[in-house]
Amino acid sequence: MIFLKETGEWKRLEISLTKKGLAKDKKGIVEFKAFFTQDGTDQVMNEISRFVKVQNRWFYLDGKVKSVANAEMTVNQGLNAPCHCGSGKKFKRCCGK
Numbered sequence: 001m002i003f004l005k006e007t008g009e010w011k012r013l014e015i016s017l018t019k020k021g022l023a024k025d026k027k028g029i030v031e032f033k034a035f036f037t038q039d040g041t042d043q044v045m046n047e048i049s050r051f052v053k054v055q056n057r058w059f060y061l062d063g064k065v066k067s068v069a070n071a072e073m074t075v076n077q078g079l080n081a082p083c084h085c086g087s088g089k090k091f092k093r094c095c096g097k
Helices: none
Strands: 009-020 027-038 041-054 057-070
Touching: none
Parallel strands: none
Antiparallel strands: 009 027, 027 041, 041 057
């Protein structure tokens, strides 16, 4: 698990894949990318996490970090791609100016 220094800030979470984890399931797996800023640099962490449901509440068991990288290197920056900042705008209309 990644722990941010006091200067870090979580930005957004993108779910890539889920296995099980539905209402009738007692366990589930989620693969996600967590975007954050650390020491002024945008970063992204890719993790696969296991969850278990106890008394209808989901709890994090553990996870395996697949990668941590500079977000600028991992995001499609084509002009028509969604902007990596999370604004919802196209890259060319946002940070690509």
